[in-house]
Amino acid sequence: MQFATGPDPMDLLTLPWSTALERWPKEKLVSLPRGISRHVVRFVRIGGIVYAIKEISQGLAEHEYGLLRELAKRELPVVQAVGVVANRMTPEGEPLDAALVTKHLKFSLPYRALFSRRMDPELETKLLDALAELLVRLHLVGFAWKDCSLSNTLFRRDAGALAAYLVDAETGELRESLSKGQRLQDLDIVETNVAGELLDLQMSGLLPESIDPLETAMSVIERYERLWELLTAPQTMGDDEWWRIEQRLRKLNELGFDVAQIHINEHDGDPHVMVQTQVVDAGHHRKRLFALTGINVQENQARRILNDLDTYRSQAVMPGTEVDEDTVAHHYVTDVYDPVVEAIPAGLAEKLEPAEVFHEVLEHRWYLTQAAEREVSMDYATQSYMQTVLRHRPDEKAFLDSSLMGVGALDADDISDDPPDSDPEENDPADVDMSDDDMSDDAQAG
Structure with missing residues (x-):
């Protein structure tokens, strides 16, 4: 057996690699929802980290491992590849397929799990927007997926979006750039796959009657083409319209994309110039927030936190006072962001990732303020949210339904998803007397 891996727990070597994955003992496994797969997939927990293991031929495993690592280097949203276990054999000397090991994406869910406990009336729109944006980002770096589908994607909540x-990535190819024909091939594949997946949801009773699977699948193409056009189409303007370049850059930044180069083509005697922007990466707001605060979150979460940071600055800094942005950001993290994250009870920490909790606390505060018709403090809103909202949200356990588990599904009742002696209700928020005097706190901004 050969195990090519990074600095991950050596306990990975103690797993029963000489046994076919479908026969691994249940005590070694944890049960998590996953999409439908043509391969046998299992989850294990080692050192507090959950790993996904997929049994696949050695050539495909090494190919996919290399692609995932390269895409991660380019800061694309992909699961983290850990290693490939090759040359596996049973004790009797029978060869076994290789195994690709990746880290499970925490706080993520496959599309069927999202539909099984629908909490958002705009789920289809957000799901397809996210899928279209992912495909655009992959195409921008020259990656042809060749098997784009909802099943091959995981979704995380991102400030109300997904x-x-x-x-x-086993069918994918990474090139210097993609031709229009190669992109269209991916679009044909995603339309076919998404239509089939939505029809399957419809047959399972998980899709609202108002949603047409075929029309909805076609809308993925429309979403993709709108974003691709905005990011890549050349712009013609007059020699007195340079302000339009700044307008376009601002629009791209608002969408979360950075621009590396601007190409300008001028022709003698022509009063117009052709401007072509080269978009290199998404994550404009995420990078700016990280540089200011050290907080590493997703793009929409970063945008929301930066907006709240601007509000905090306007309230905390006296007019005419010169205070640098880094200093304000430091106080914001200490006074606003960290207290909310630290208030999450240990027993509720697996409900949502901290940045999403912070976003929801901001939303909760806004609704409380509207209802009270006066400013509600962050401290009050945080306590109220923990008691009345977060503790009632479903966590991953709520999605452990055999119909969501994919090929080779296991009986969730036979598998432990918690570390020994854990209590999911431990450290639930205690009852707090939140009187009217507590609701307003002039010293607390954010």
Whole structure:
């Protein structure tokens, strides 16, 4: 057996690699929802980290491992590849397929799990927007997926929206750039796959009657083409319209994309110039927030936190006072962001990732303020949210339904998803007397 891996727990070597994955003992496994897969997939927990293991031929495993690592280097949203276990054999000397090991994407869910406990009436729109954006980002770096689908994608909540992550790259190819024909091939594939997946949801009773699977699948193409056009189409303007370049750059930044180069073509005697922007990466707000605060979150979460940071600055800094942005950001993290994250009870920490909790606390505060018709403090809103909202949200356990588990599904009742002696209700928020005097706190901004 050969195990090519990075600095991950050596306990990975103690797993029963000489046994076919479908026969691994249940005590070694944890049960998590996953999309439908043509391969056997299992989850294990080692050192507090959950790993996904997929049994696949050695050539495909090494190919996918290399692609995932390269895409991660380019800061694309993909699962983290850990290693490939090759040359596996049973004790009797029978060869076994290789195994690709990746880290499970925490706080992520496959599309069927999202539909099984629908909490958002705009789920289809957000899901397809996320998938279209992921495909655009992959195409911008020259990656042809060739098997784009909802099943090969995981979704994480991102400040009320969804962020899509590529999970399966075994059919993909990475080139210097993609031709229009190669992009269209991916679009044909995603339309076919998404239509089939939505029809399957419809047959399972998980899709609202108002949603047409075929029309909805076609809308992915429309979403993709709108974003691709905005990011890549050349712009013609007059020699007195340079302000339009800044307008376009601002629009791209608002969408979360950075621009590396601006190409300008001028022709003698022609009063117009052709401007072509080269978009290099998404994550404009995420990078800016990280540089200011050290907080590493997703793009929409970063945009929301930066907006709240601007509000905090306007309230905390006296007019005419010169205070640098880094200093304000430091106080914001200490006074506003960290207290909310630290208030999350240990027993509720697996409900949502901290940045999403912070976003929801901001939303909760706004609704409380509207209802009270006066400013509600962050401290009050935080306590109220923990008691009345977060503790009632479903976590991953709520999605452990055999119909969501994909090929080779296991009985969730036979598998432990918690570390020994854990209590999911431990450290639930205690009852707090939140009187009217507590609701307003002039010293607390954010």
